[in-house]
Amino acid sequence: xxxxxxxxxxxxxxxxxxxxxxxxxxxxxxxxxxxxxxxxxxxxxxxxxxxxxxxxxxxxxxxxxxxxxxxxxxxxx
Numbered sequence: 089x090x091x092x093x094x095x096x097x098x099x100x101x102x103x104x105x106x107x108x109x110x111x112x113x114x115x116x117x118x119x120x121x122x123x124x125x126x127x128x129x130x131x132x133x134x135x136x137x138x139x140x141x142x143x144x145x146x147x148x149x150x151x152x153x154x155x156x157x158x159x160x161x162x163x164x165x
Contacts, residue, residue, distance in 0.1 A: 118148050125155050132160050 122144045129139035143151040 118144070121148075121152050125152065128159065129155075132162055134160065 122140050125143040126136040126140035130136040139155060143155050145151065146154065
């Protein structure tokens with residue numbers, strides 16, 4: 089190994105760590121918003137499974153925005 093590779097090792101490790109943490113954060117955000125859409129749909133009288141699948145598979149942020157915009161009024165009991 090040359091001197092440049094040795095000097096870059098800490099930088100490479102930090103970038104790997106940051107990218108891994110960012111990926112984990114995005115995965116957790118997708119999971120939590122999909123769960124929120126599931127429970128929100130059930131609360132509004134819609135199929136929670138269908139809505140959460142649509143939110144997840146419609147290119148995640150687009151599906152979530154569509155659900156927020158197009159969701160029906162709250163079903164009061």
